[in-house]
Amino acid sequence: MKIGLLGFGVVGRGVYDITASRDDMQVAKVVCLEDIQLPDAEVTRDFQKVLNDETIDTVVEAMGGLHPAYEFVRSAIEAGKNIVTSNKALVATFYDDLLPLAAEKGVAFRCTAAVGGGIGWLSELERVRRVEEVSMVGGIMNGTCNYILDSMTRLGLDYGEALRQAQSLGYAEANPSTDVDGIDTWHKLILSANVAFGVSLEKASVPAAGISRISAGDIANFKANGYTCKLVSHGTQKDGSYTAYVQPTLFPQGALEAAVPTNFNLITLDGEVSGRQSFYGQGAGRYPTAYNVVQDCVSILAGKGFYCPYGKKVSADNSVKLRYYVRGGDNWIAENAAETWGDAVVTNPVAVSEMHAWLKNNPAAFIAAIAE
């Protein structure tokens, strides 16, 4: 396999390092803006050089961002090249465009590193589907949020301190919105559900609530009631009906989710016959992420193109009712309140869709579902 590598940042450099010792694949050209020299690959700023190189059969996209990643990936598919990417935003955003195009052109399109970093999550969904239906996917998919919540819970930091610490360790961006507002988890949920259920989820039907409004007082309320807060995704299918949402969620202190430390991920599926399975590992970082990019290249060499066929468009129906912790409520929340926890309330069961609609109009509030 001859690889055209787009981007030479955290992930791109890792892919170059891991492939360097392999006989079955070789990074032939690297497209990046930095002035670097590599002993065995041509470095260029010009993507056309990759596109026009007929010896390059596979493009590894490790640039991040939507543009020009989308245009580059699309032209590469048009040119008949396989695609491997770790870019969850790209794949989730252009799923309905890129996946059918890749199928039409007969090229492989894999993105295992896009969800769970070093965890073989999407590839395991691919394996699971050979034997059974998956009824649920979800879990802790964002290491930045887990790091912040874990630091607040174990070390007693407030949100701002925990965020700054995550930033100084390189776990959070200068502008942390994609992580802390749940957008990264939202992309990963959409991808996971699409693969697990063989569908294409309508993105507008999947709400996401983040953690940026959480306070040290909230954490104290959770501890006092025996809970630990995690940002989790949740998607289900049953009899042709779907749910999908991202929200802070309270787990009993002895639960597996509650024990996930620092920047780790824990992603779970419910299989029809295999039961509940969870996968724990490094959800980000140079080598874990690059590792699954290289795994995808090996899978392509072994003849695997996609995780599942491109599926029909479906919407999530989030009418399922959950109890919520809400701080910063109004009259509607007061009407639905069942308990008081410090300066917040715990509601009676409320439809997920209703609660997220309410949050949109009350963006200063903090909500967390209580895991059943």
Place this chain on the structure above:
Amino acid sequence: MKIGLLGFGVVGRGVYDITASRDDMQVAKVVCLEDIQLPDAEVTRDFQKVLNDETIDTVVEAMGGLHPAYEFVRSAIEAGKNIVTSNKALVATFYDDLLPLAAEKGVAFRCTAAVGGGIGWLSELERVRRVEEVSMVGGIMNGTCNYILDSMTRLGLDYGEALRQAQSLGYAEANPSTDVDGIDTWHKLILSANVAFGVSLEKASVPAAGISRISAGDIANFKANGYTCKLVSHGTQKDGSYTAYVQPTLFPQGALEAAVPTNFNLITLDGEVSGRQSFYGQGAGRYPTAYNVVQDCVSILAGKGFYCPYGKKVSADNSVKLRYYVRGGDNWIAENAAETWGDAVVTNPVAVSEMHAWLKNNPAAFIAAIAE
């Protein structure tokens, strides 16, 4: 694929059920002692009928036990049939005999369900090895022991009550020795290390300590010091040197291992580039186990024969030193004691091999390593 199914107990029946709806495989003959009738498979007591049926390409062994499972599997390999089994005792015991023979005869030999039941553990090790070296494998591999230890810890039961409850739920055998003495975990560790490291571990070099001597007082000592006890396996490779042992181990109460409930498993690997990964799921039971048997059949159809080449014979060197909780010690333990916990002591670091040799001569004692 035409399957000859040996055994129609818990696992065999599950395999029959799951394959019934598939087009790519069919149970053609079932060998069992019960008088049953099946709509689409011939039931016989005579294994020769499977052996002599040239249309049967794959034998699924779900009888359990060493004999006649060994003789049947061996003759099936000799006759050129692929083997799928969930029998960890069989594969661990006859690894050096059956694996080279299968390779020589060019048949597939898979046993994913033998470790972790419904967890795709051995198959994930197979995938991991495509890209990186594995430096550590291990974890909670026996659901019966986890159920007993969890009931003692969460419900305050004593060992006898917890065992009886496990027996009444079908999690433990009438004679529970294989589980509670660590033999089942020992088989699973040997298999896991063989696949992960590409070796064949000398079984006599791998010691196992079990949980049958644990008391409610021990559990109270662990709680008082912030620990939870689990029966775990541990195997490592580094620079051509190996460790491998099974023993009760104390984890801090917030650790992931400590949160594993009831009869679940949690199995972990350390990868050179992917980092630490853990796999959580149902380690036993009809459908989880049968699920991975069927996965192996699908893998064989996809051209996968074994997880790794049969590797060289190696011995574990368990000179690594750990601190141990010991109740029922003697002078040697007293000489090595660092702390007192109730009626027990915690030692200074002692070589694993030395502690297990001591335990052999002091079988009424209970030991548990303290996780580093």
